[in-house]
Amino acid sequence: MEERNMKKKDAIIWCVRLGAVALVSVLAGHLTGGTSSQPQSIQVSPDLQQKSMSGDGAQQEEGQILDDQANDGQDEGTLNSASNGWGFSQDPYQQNHFHTRTGGS
Amino acid sequence: MIQDAFSFRAMNTRVEFQIRYGSEGDPVSKGEAEVASIRQAVVAIFEQVERICSRFLPDSELSVINRSLCQPISVSGLLFQILHHAERAYLKTGGVFNPAIYQRLHEVGYRYSMADKEGWKHTLFALQTEPPSEDLIPITAFPYTLDHQKRTVTRKEGMGIDLGGIAKGWTVDQAATFLASHGYGFVSAGGDIRLFGQHKIPVSIALENPVDPSQDVGTLFLEQGAVATSSVAKRKWKAGNRWFHHLIDPRTGQPVSNGILSCTVSASTAMEADVWAKTLLILGPKRGIESMKKHRLQAFWIDQDGKVRSVS
Numbered sequence: 265m266e267e268r269n270m271k272k273k274d275a276i277i278w279c280v281r282l283g284a285v286a287l288v289s290v291l292a293g294h295l296t297g298g299t300s301s302q303p304q305s306i307q308v309s310p311d312l313q314q315k316s317m318s319g320d321g322a323q324q325e326e327g328q329i330l331d332d333q334a335n336d337g338q339d340e341g342t343l344n345s346a347s348n349g350w351g352f353s354q355d356p357y358q359q360n361h362f363h364t365r366t367g368g369s
Numbered sequence: 370m371i372q373d374a375f376s377f378r379a380m381n382t383r384v385e386f387q388i389r390y391g392s393e394g395d396p397v398s399k400g401e402a403e404v405a406s407i408r409q410a411v412v413a414i415f416e417q418v419e420r421i422c423s424r425f426l427p428d429s430e431l432s433v434i435n436r437s438l439c440q441p442i443s444v445s446g447l448l449f450q451i452l453h454h455a456e457r458a459y460l461k462t463g464g465v466f467n468p469a470i471y472q473r474l475h476e477v478g479y480r481y482s483m484a485d486k487e488g489w490k491h492t493l494f495a496l497q498t499e500p501p502s503e504d505l506i507p508i509t510a511f512p513y514t515l516d517h518q519k520r521t522v523t524r525k526e527g528m529g530i531d532l533g534g535i536a537k538g539w540t541v542d543q544a545a546t547f548l549a550s551h552g553y554g555f556v557s558a559g560g561d562i563r564l565f566g567q568h569k570i571p572v573s574i575a576l577e578n579p580v581d582p583s584q585d586v587g588t589l590f591l592e593q594g595a596v597a598t599s600s601v602a603k604r605k606w607k608a609g610n611r612w613f614h615h616l617i618d619p620r621t622g623q624p625v626s627n628g629i630l631s632c633t634v635s636a637s638t639a640m641e642a643d644v645w646a647k648t649l650l651i652l653g654p655k656r657g658i659e660s661m662k663k664h665r666l667q668a669f670w671i672d673q674d675g676k677v678r679s680v681s
Contacts, residue, residue, distance in 0.1 A: 308679075312587020339394075361573060367576075
């Protein structure tokens with residue numbers, strides 16, 4: 265009888281422990297999501313993927329170094345549509361998507 | 370109209386938004402008057418922030434603080450919010466982002482808006498006769514304290530406040546929040562871009578080559594959130610034989626010079642992206658990568674040899 269009670273007690277303690285761990289995990293996830301910058305899912309065009317080198321050196325051997333010559337004429341259509349202000353009809357990639365540029369100020 | 374594209378100038382930069390009204394599966398047509406009022410509302414958002422936060426406008430709330438006698442000054446909710454965000458950014462970036470660069474910007478010549486040709490003529494002349502110091506002048510202190518209960522700000526003695534980039538990013542976010550109630554698209558201002566609404570097809574964002582701005586180095590695709598680019602190739606000037614630009618490294622008090630020409634960072638908001646793009650550019654490759662990884666941010670940067678590097 266006493267042994268059964270002990271087992272019951274142990275089981276309850278474990279349930280409480282697991283519950284606490286689960287609660288802490290949920291809270292931690294919630295807090296992380298609420299207070300830190302979330303990574304945005306950036307995809308890159310194959311040309312940029314090829315030309316960019318991983319900054320930490322992990323993929324340096326695989327990447328190619330971008331040079332100005334390799335970039336000649338790139339994205340001209342895109343550029344024109346962007347500078348016209350509205351890219352829908354001149355979309356070089358896909359119909360019905362937005363296009364813009366970033367270069368700092 | 371089921372879509373609109375509109376651009377205008379504010380904060381001495383080009384502002385643009387593109388929108389499709391309604392949602393992707395359920396487009397909505399707007400009348401001309403409503404389209405005009407939406408455009409006007411976005412312009413008003415930018416004009417209001419500029420009027421309050423510009424360090425170039427003598428009557429702005431920020432200028433009043435910068436001239437104040439270091440007494441608590443009651444400020445608008447808008448300015449208080451941006452000052453609060455700037456304080457948080459300072460802490461989060463370990464002081465790499467610091468609005469206290471105001472004084473140094475002034476000393477190296479950035480005293481007038483880039484649009485003020487007359488002001489710049491005088492400045493460049495003054496810089497030639499009295500060149501800025503090349504000594505290390507680290508900026509370690511934060512330039513103000515906030516009282517959240519009284520909504521007041523107290524400037525610290527001998528310091529000034531510059532909210533340039535962070536105010537621009539914040540404004541882009543505000544405009545995007547407003548436009549999201551009408552449809553989906555993006556807002557862009559001087560390198561800061563924020564998407565709004567639901568995008569089933571990613572927005573393509575060409576990355577300008579800082580060595581040759583007429584060219585792009587590639588394209589990013591984004592479904593939500595924001596990207597921002599900071600570049601030393603913009604807002605720069607020459608006095609004597611020395612080139613200056615507007616990105617001051619608070620650790621040295623001098624314009625950043627580490628071989629990086631531009632940095633593009635993706636984050637949840639344009640304001641955050643703007644802060645981190647600056648931070649990466651200032652920190653340089655080694656410490657910049659550590660910082661981006663720590664904060665789980667994706668970034669690209671281009672160095673003076675035209676090499677593109679990435680961290681994610």
